[in-house]
Amino acid sequence: MPNYSTNEFKAGLKVLLDGEPCAIVENEYVKPGKGQAFNRVRLRNLRTGRIWERTFKSGESIPGADVVDLDMEYLYTDGEFWHFMKTDGSFEQIAADEKAVGDTQIWLKEQETYQVTLWNEAPIAVSPPNFIVLEVTETDPGIKGDTATGGTKPAKVSTGAIIRVPLFISIGDVLKIDTRTGAYVSRA
Amino acid sequence: MRAFFAARGVMELDTPVLGHTTVTDPAIESLTVEVGDRRIYLQTSPEYHLKRALAAGAPSVVRIGPVFRADESGRLHNPEFTMVEWYRLGFDLDALMTETAALADLILGAGKYRRTEYAALLEPVGVDVFTSPRATLEQALRSIGVGDEVRAWSRRHLLDYLVAHVLGSMTGRVFVTAYPPEQAALARVVSDAAGRRVAARFELVIDGIEIANGYDELRDADVLAARMAGDIDARRAHGQPLHAADQRLLAAMRHGLPACAGVALGFDRLLMLAERAKALADVLPFDYARS
Numbered sequence: 001m002p003n004y005s006t007n008e009f010k011a012g013l014k015v016l017l018d019g020e021p022c023a024i025v026e027n028e029y030v031k032p033g034k035g036q037a038f039n040r041v042r043l044r045n046l047r048t049g050r051i052w053e054r055t056f057k058s059g060e061s062i063p064g065a066d067v068v069d070l071d072m073e074y075l076y077t078d079g080e081f082w083h084f085m086k087t088d089g090s091f092e093q094i095a096a097d098e099k100a101v102g103d104t105q106i107w108l109k110e111q112e113t114y115q116v117t118l119w120n121e122a123p124i125a126v127s128p129p130n131f132i133v134l135e136v137t138e139t140d141p142g143i144k145g146d147t148a149t150g151g152t153k154p155a156k157v158s159t160g161a162i163i164r165v166p167l168f169i170s171i172g173d174v175l176k177i178d179t180r181t182g183a184y185v186s187r188a
Numbered sequence: 189m190r191a192f193f194a195a196r197g198v199m200e201l202d203t204p205v206l207g208h209t210t211v212t213d214p215a216i217e218s219l220t221v222e223v224g225d226r227r228i229y230l231q232t233s234p235e236y237h238l239k240r241a242l243a244a245g246a247p248s249v250v251r252i253g254p255v256f257r258a259d260e261s262g263r264l265h266n267p268e269f270t271m272v273e274w275y276r277l278g279f280d281l282d283a284l285m286t287e288t289a290a291l292a293d294l295i296l297g298a299g300k301y302r303r304t305e306y307a308a309l310l311e312p313v314g315v316d317v318f319t320s321p322r323a324t325l326e327q328a329l330r331s332i333g334v335g336d337e338v339r340a341w342s343r344r345h346l347l348d349y350l351v352a353h354v355l356g357s358m359t360g361r362v363f364v365t366a367y368p369p370e371q372a373a374l375a376r377v378v379s380d381a382a383g384r385r386v387a388a389r390f391e392l393v394i395d396g397i398e399i400a401n402g403y404d405e406l407r408d409a410d411v412l413a414a415r416m417a418g419d420i421d422a423r424r425a426h427g428q429p430l431h432a433a434d435q436r437l438l439a440a441m442r443h444g445l446p447a448c449a450g451v452a453l454g455f456d457r458l459l460m461l462a463e464r465a466k467a468l469a470d471v472l473p474f475d476y477a478r479s
Contacts (some may be wrong), residue, residue, distance in 0.1 A: 007259050031261025033391060033398050034215050034371055035348035037260070055334050057345060058259065138326065 001064035006039040006056050014046070014067040017054065018028050021046045021065040021119045029058070046117055047099075047124050072116045074108050082108065082126070084116055095168040104128050106161035128179040133188040134158050135174050142170035152184075167174060189252070190271070192294055195289070197246045198274055203237035205230060205254060209434040212419035214426065217258035219267065226335035229431070230256035234273050235374065236437045239405070242275055242448060243440035249275035252455070263467045264397060264457065269325050281404050284449040285363050285390055288400050292361065292392065295458050297397055305366040306386075309354050310347075317347060317368065325350065343454060356396045364391045374412065375403035392453075394461055402451035409441035 004015060009027040016022070022043040031037035037058035044051055046067060050078040056062075072084035072094065081095035082105075094116065098105075100123045104114065117125040139155035152164040155175075163177060165184045176185040193200060210218040210229035219230040231237075234251040241249055255271045272291075276284060289301050307317050308451040313328040325346040327337045332353055338346060355364070369377045372387035380386050388404035406412055423430055459471045469475035 007261065027262075029260070029265055030349075030352050030356070031260065031262075031265065032348055032352040033401050034213070034373055035351065036345045037213065038349055038352065053333055053335070055337055055349065057341070 003054050003063050005061040006058045006183040009039055009041060014065045015043070016063045016065040017043060017052065021067050021124065023067070024051065025051065031058070037077075046119065049102075049125075066121075067117060067119050067124075070116050070118060071113050073076065073113055074110055076110065077108070084123075086112065087113060094118075094123055096126055100124050101126050105157055107132055109134065109159055129174055130180055131185065132179055133174060133176050134161070136165070136169060136171050139165065139169060139171060142173075143167045189291070189294065192291060193250045193274065196248075198250045198276070199246065201238065201241055201246065201249045201251055202253070203231070203234040203241075203251050205256075207231045207236070209405065209436070210431050211236075211424070212431055212433060214419055214422045214428060217429070218431070219256045219258045222280075227344050231256055233271060234255065235450070235452070236434050238273065238275055238450070239437060239445055240346055240440040242277070243445045248274070248276045248448075261476055264468075266468050266472060268476065268479075269468070270455040271452050272455050273450065273452040275405070275448050277446050277448050280448040281365070281388055281390055281449055284402050284451055285392075288392055288402060288451050288453065289361070289363075292394065292399065292458065295462050296394070299361050301361045301363060303363045303448060306364055306368065307366065309364065310350055313350060316351060317351075322346070355393050355398060358393050358396050360395065362393045364393060365389075372406070372415070373403070374406050376406050378404070386447045394458075397457055397461065398454070399457055399461075400451050400453035402449060404449050405445065405447075407441060407445045407447065409438045412441060413438055427470065 001178045004013060009024055011024055011026060013024045014021065015024065020044050024041060025044050026042040027150050028040045029037065030040055039058055041054050041056060042051055057084045071087050073087055075083040075085055082098060082101045084094050084096060096116065097127065104126045109132065111127065112132065115127040134157040136155045137158050140153050151167045153167055154162050155165040155169055156162050157175065161182065163182050163184055165175065174188045176188045178185055190200065190459060206221065206228045211232055215230050220227050220233055221230060233255050236410045238249050238251055250272065253270065254268055254270050256268050258267065260267055286399055293299060296376040315324055315328050322343060325343065326338050328350055334349065347448060366380055367389050369385045369387055372389065375389040377385055378388045390402045391398060392400040413433060420430060426466065456468050456471060460468055461469055465471050469477065
C-alpha cells in the first residue's frame with residue numbers, strides 16, 4: 001500500500017495507525033501564520049469502532065491500509081464462524097469470527113445483504129443494513145386495536161434481538177426495524 | 189476598501205504574481221512554475237516588490253491581489269488567496285494597528301480591540317513561552333488532547349501548536365504584540381520598556397482567526413541577509429526546498445528603505461467573518477477544490 005502524506009488526508013481515507021486499520025473521519029489543517037503547520041485528525045479504528053484523535057506535523061506520512069467494504073450475503077453460522085458469500089456472482093465465501101461480527105450478531109438474517117469490511121482480505125467488521133425486516137418470535141399477547149396509548153413492551157425477533165414494540169404487536173408479525181438504534185419503525 | 193486607501197493617500201501598486209526568487213522563511217512553501225527552462229515562483233506575498241518600490245521612492249503603497257502558498261489547504265486556508273498588503277511611511281506599530289483596525293471596522297462594522305503580549309498568550313494553559321521547561325509544554329498539550337506524538341516534536345513545534353490552539357479559541361478582536369526575537373521575520377528587533385528583546389510586530393486575531401500580520405519594518409540589509417542565511421540553513425537541515433536570498437531586495441535595502449511599517453491582511457478571511465461563514469470555501473466563488 002502507498003504512504004499518504006498529510007496533504008492527501010481526507011475523510012474516508014483508510015490508513016494504518018499504530019498497526020491498526022483506521023478510516024479518517026475528519027481532517028483539520030491548523031497553521032499559525034509563521035509557524036509549523038499541523039493536521040488534527042479524527043480517525044475511526046475499523047476493528048473496534050473507537051474514535052482516535054491524532055495530531056500530525058504537516059508533511060508527515062503514514063501507510064495506507066488495504067481495506068475494502070464488500071456487500072455480502074449472510075449464509076449461516078457454525079457456532080464459531082459466520083459465513084458470508086460475495087454478491088458479485090463468484091459465490092466466493094468468507095468466514096468472519098465473533099470479533100468481526102460483534103454487535104451485528106443480533107441482526108444476522110439469512111439471505112440478507114451486509115457490508116463486510118476486509119483488511120488484508122480478512123474480515124474485521126460486519127455492518128447491517130440501516131433497516132431490516134424481521135419476524136417477532138416472542139412477546140406478550142397483543143392488545144387488539146391499541147394503537148393510540150403509546151405503550152410499549154419487549155419483543156424478541158427471529159435473529160435474537162430484543163426490541164421495544166407497541167402493545168398491539170403479536171407473535172408472527174413482521175416488523176421493520178432501524179438497526180442503528182434498535183427502534184421499531186412499523187409493521188412491514 | 190480602495191476608497192479607504194485613496195482617502196489616506198496610499199497609492200495602489202500592482203506587483204507581479206511571478207517572481208524569480210521567493211521567501212526563505214521555512215514556514216512558508218512556494219509554488220513553482222516552469223517558464224521556458226527556468227523555475228519561477230508564484231509569489232507568497234507582495235512584500236519584496238513593495239519594499240523595492242519604497243526604496244525607489246514610492247509613497248505609502250498598497251497592493252490588493254492574489255498570493256500563493258503550497259500545501260495550504262483547509263477550512264481557513266486556500267493555496268491561492270487575496271492579500272491586502274500596505275506600507276506606511278513614517279508610521280509606527282501603534283499607528284498601523286489603529287489603521288488596520290479601521291480597515292477591519294470598514295468590512296466588519298465597528299468593534300472593540302484589545303491587546304495582549306505574545307508572552308502572556310499561553311498563560312491560560314499554564315505555560316510561559318520563554319521559560320517553561322519542555323515537560324510543562326508537553327503536559328499543556330496533553331491537557332488539550334494531543335497524545336504521545338508530542339514526544340517527537342521540537343520545542344518550537346510544541347509552542348507553535350499551543351499558540352495555534354490558544355489563538356484559535358480567542359474571542360473578539362485582539363492584537364497580539366511583542367513577539368519573540370526568533371520570530372521577527374522581516375520586523376525589527378527592539379528593546380521593550382522592560383528591557384526585553386522583542387520583535388516589533390503584531391498580529392490581528394478576530395474570533396480565533398488570524399487576519400493580519402504587521403511589522404515595524406527591518407531596514408538593515410545585513411541583518412536581513414543574516415536572517416535569510418539562517419532560514420536557508422534551517423531549510424537544509426529539514427530537507428526543505430532551498431531558495432537563494434533575494435539579492436534585488438537586499439540591494440534595494442542597501443540603497444535605503446525609508447522608515448515604515450507594513451501589514452498584510454487576508455481579505456477572504458475578513459469576508460468570511462463578515463458573512464459569518466464557517467469556511468473560506470463558503471465565500472470564495474471558486475475555492476481550490478472547485479477551481
